[in-house]
Amino acid sequence: MKRIGKQTISFDSPPTILETASIVGPKEAQGPLAKYFDQCLEDEFWGEKTWEKAESKIIKETVNTVISKSGIAASDIDYCFAGDLLNQCISSSFGLRELNIPFFGVFGACSTFVESLCLASVFLDGKAASNVLCATSSHFCSAEKQFRFPLELGNQRPPTSQWTVTGSGAAIVSASGKGPYITAITPGKIVDMGIKDANNMGAAMAPAALDTLITHLQDLDRKPSYYDMIISGDLGYIGKEIVTELAETKGYNIKNNYEDCGVIIFDKEKQDTHSGGSGCACIGTTFSGYFFKQLRNRKLNRILLIATGALTNATTSQQGESIPGIAHAIAIEN
Amino acid sequence: MEFIQSIDWMGILKCFIVGGIICVIGQILIDKTKLTPARILVVFVTTGAILGGLGIYKYLIDFAGAGATVPLLGFGANLAKGAIQEVQTSGLLGAFVGGVKASAGGIAAAVFFGYLASLIAKPKIKKQ
Amino acid sequence: MKPINTNQEYSNYVDKKSPNSPILKNCFNAFWVGGLICTIGQLIMDFCMYKGLDQTSATTVVSITLIAISAILTGLNIFNKIGKFAGAGSLIPITGFANSIVSPAIEYKSEGYVMGVGGKMFTVAGPVLVFGISASVIIGIIAVLFI
Numbered sequence: 001m002k003r004i005g006k007q008t009i010s011f012d013s014p015p016t017i018l019e020t021a022s023i024v025g026p027k028e029a030q031g032p033l034a035k036y037f038d039q040c041l042e043d044e045f046w047g048e049k050t051w052e053k054a055e056s057k058i059i060k061e062t063v064n065t066v067i068s069k070s071g072i073a074a075s076d077i078d079y080c081f082a083g084d085l086l087n088q089c090i091s092s093s094f095g096l097r098e099l100n101i102p103f104f105g106v107f108g109a110c111s112t113f114v115e116s117l118c119l120a121s122v123f124l125d126g127k128a129a130s131n132v133l134c135a136t137s138s139h140f141c142s143a144e145k146q147f148r149f150p151l152e153l154g155n156q157r158p159p160t161s162q163w164t165v166t167g168s169g170a171a172i173v174s175a176s177g178k179g180p181y182i183t184a185i186t187p188g189k190i191v192d193m194g195i196k197d198a199n200n201m202g203a204a205m206a207p208a209a210l211d212t213l214i215t216h217l218q219d220l221d222r223k224p225s226y227y228d229m230i231i232s233g234d235l236g237y238i239g240k241e242i243v244t245e246l247a248e249t250k251g252y253n254i255k256n257n258y259e260d261c262g263v264i265i266f267d268k269e270k271q272d273t274h275s276g277g278s279g280c281a282c283i284g285t286t287f288s289g290y291f292f293k294q295l296r297n298r299k300l301n302r303i304l305l306i307a308t309g310a311l312t313n314a315t316t317s318q319q320g321e322s323i324p325g326i327a328h329a330i331a332i333e334n
Numbered sequence: 335m336e337f338i339q340s341i342d343w344m345g346i347l348k349c350f351i352v353g354g355i356i357c358v359i360g361q362i363l364i365d366k367t368k369l370t371p372a373r374i375l376v377v378f379v380t381t382g383a384i385l386g387g388l389g390i391y392k393y394l395i396d397f398a399g400a401g402a403t404v405p406l407l408g409f410g411a412n413l414a415k416g417a418i419q420e421v422q423t424s425g426l427l428g429a430f431v432g433g434v435k436a437s438a439g440g441i442a443a444a445v446f447f448g449y450l451a452s453l454i455a456k457p458k459i460k461k462q
Numbered sequence: 463m464k465p466i467n468t469n470q471e472y473s474n475y476v477d478k479k480s481p482n483s484p485i486l487k488n489c490f491n492a493f494w495v496g497g498l499i500c501t502i503g504q505l506i507m508d509f510c511m512y513k514g515l516d517q518t519s520a521t522t523v524v525s526i527t528l529i530a531i532s533a534i535l536t537g538l539n540i541f542n543k544i545g546k547f548a549g550a551g552s553l554i555p556i557t558g559f560a561n562s563i564v565s566p567a568i569e570y571k572s573e574g575y576v577m578g579v580g581g582k583m584f585t586v587a588g589p590v591l592v593f594g595i596s597a598s599v600i601i602g603i604i605a606v607l608f609i
Contacts (some may be wrong), residue, residue: 049572050572051457051572052572141457145569149371149565149586150457150565150566150568150569150570150585150586151457151458151542151565151569152455152457152458152536152537152539152541152542152561152564152565152568152569153371153542153545153561153562153565153566153586154536154541154542154543154544154545154546154548154552154553154558154561154565155371155542155545155546155549155553156364156483156488156545156546156549157546158368158483159480159481159482159483159484160480160481193469193472193473194469194470194472194473195472195473195476197368199368200476200480203476203479203480207472238476238479238480238481241479242475242476242479245463246465246466248463249463249464249465249466250465337508337509337512340508340512341505341508342508345504345508346501346504346505349497349500349501349503349504350497350498350500350501351497352500353496353497353499353500353501353503353555354492354493354494354496354497354500354551355493356496356554357492357493357495357496357497357548357550357551357553357554357555358489358492358493358496358550359550360492360496360549360550360553360554361485361488361489361492361549361550361551362485362489363550364483364488364549364550364553365482365483365485365488365549366485371553371558371562371586372562372586372587372589372590373589374550374553374554375553375554375558375559375562375587375589375590376589376590376593378554379590379593379594379597380593380594380597382594383594383597383598383601384597384601386601387597387601387604387605398500399504399507400500400501400503400504400506400507400521400524401497401500401501401504403503403507403521403524403525404499404500404503404524404525404528404555404556405496405500405554405555405556406554406555406556406558406559406590407554408556409525409556409559409590409594410594410597412521413594413595413597413598414597414598414601416598417598417599417601417602417605418601418602418605418609420602421602421605421606421609422605422609425606426602426603426606428602428606429598429599429601429602429603429605429606430599430602432598432602433594433595433598433599433601433602434595434598437594439522439523439525439526440522440525440526440529440556440559441591443525443526443529443530443560444529444533444559444560444563444564444587445563445583447529447530447533447534447560447564448533448560448563448564448567448579448583449567449579449580449583450533451533451534451536451537451564451567451568452564452567452568452571452575452579453575454537455536455537455538455539455568456568456571457568457569457571457572458539
């Protein structure tokens with residue numbers, strides 16, 4: 001592998017995304033992408049007593065699903081990278097504790113899935129591993145409880161707010177295989193444009209997504225049209241519009257091939273999700289469920305996946321701090 | 335049935351309108367200032383206490399009845415009224431005893447029913 | 463469109479891009495639901511006074527009854543729907559205060575009845591009591607000085 005330009009790494013023998021799996025909650029199951037997910041739950045508890053236990057179970061079962069779908073024995077997986085939104089990434093730790101695979105806890109807020117894929121690719125191309133597992137999860141109820149208000153509180157959600165996706169996405173990446181290949185990664189910088197409104201995460205993260213996108217294109221000397229699709233994680237309607245418009249002011253036209261997972265996972269009108277989906281599982285499940293199948297069926301051949309994260313916590317946002325954003329990009333090609 | 339005949343419908347109308355207007359003020363605060371629900375409640379209870387302390391709020395209660403006492407402004411005004419009344423009978427001690435004493439029913443009910451509800455109810459997701 | 467370079471420019475741009483709450487609709491719903499809750503209170507109060515209670519006791523009965531109704535509706539997962547629809551209409555009446563105590567009590571049940579329910583019950587409504595009671599004490603002290 002080698003560094004190209006300011007931030008990008010390209011791989012000599014690009015790792016293959018061997019298999020993906022996704023499990024989603026009931027609200028996502030009513031959304032437009034329902035048929036692409038491996039499993040849709042009927043209730044948010046999934047037989048558990050707490051939201052936190054339910055989230056751990058979701059990531060655990062998603063990982064079990066991806067392992068059995070891939071046909072690789074769990075003992076042949078060398079490392080796993082996983083993370084989530086709950087304090088100290090507890091859903092991943094509980095969900096994966098019985099797996100017996102060396103574990104790296106990763107925190108990149110909602111960018112965790114792609115951050116894990118970045119790290120896995122470097123491990124694989126560096127010959128440190130031959131199979132690596134990446135997983136992430138989020139849960140609407142546990143996230144609301146930790147970051148916002150109790151679910152029973154009768155408050156109104158402002159139109160800029162986003163709906164945390166309940167679910168988990170997991171992928172197994174291998175050093176050898178027939179693709180889709182991870183050909184390059186662009187880890188992002190922390191970008192903070194001073195947005196403080198915790199109900200407008202899309203606007204807080206959009207500058208980071210834009211920075212990573214432009215850096216990636218400059219580093220590799222590519223035009224946006226190189227990709228069949230540029231996909232951001234969970235910017236929602238407002239963030240998507242901001243990225244599209246600001247990219248244009250910098251001379252990049254992405255109007256025709258840019259989509260956001262937060263926009264497509266829910267039906268805004270029918271599901272009352274305001275600015276769209278968010279959470280680690282937003283890009284985790286949308287990529288694992290929908291886009292990976294599009295790559296496999298060759299309906300898409302080159303995509304740029306940009307996962308976005310809001311690096312905030314409940315305490316600092318009460319202290320009036322702004323919300324730093326981050327975005328990591330990976331290029332996936334057949 | 336005698337009770338229904340005894341209802342002062344004009345009073346009910348005043349109550350409805352005043353109560354509604356107080357809530358609209360709260361709604362404008364929510365939509366325009368992005369204050370969290372907890373902050374909105376604090377603003378209302380404190381404003382109510384000040385208006386009650388200045389002796390202004392009782393005119394609104396006389397006019398609108400529950401339309402003024404049910405909103406949280408009334409809770410604040412009641413705290414202030416209780417403190418002032420108790421001061422008149424027992425001096426400085428009254429400043430500490432009066433407010434909570436006047437509002438004890440509401441506070442105790444909220445704590446008690448809150449605990450009771452937690453024993454029975456299970457957290458559920460918003461289905462929206 | 464001009465390129466955006468500073469935080470201030472971005473903040474102004476975001477404000478322009480972000481849709482506002484439908485304030486007229488929200489205010490209308492807040493008005494009639496809030497008015498209705500107060501009217502229910504007034505009917506309870508009239509009934510208490512019809513039965514011979516004095517105004518102060520009747521007011522307290524109104525508070526307790528509305529708090530009990532609000533607690534039940536919160537437990538049945540109905541209050542949050544009313545709240546979403548009515549906004550301040552259900553928040554500003556005493557029902558909102560009750561809801562803000564009952565909802566964390568239910569939510570944190572999973573952390574146990576002592577530190578979960580007991581400890582977290584006031585996470586939302588605690589400030590109301592702190593500021594309300596403190597204000598009443600200050601007003602009481604001022605009353606001592608001037609009356």
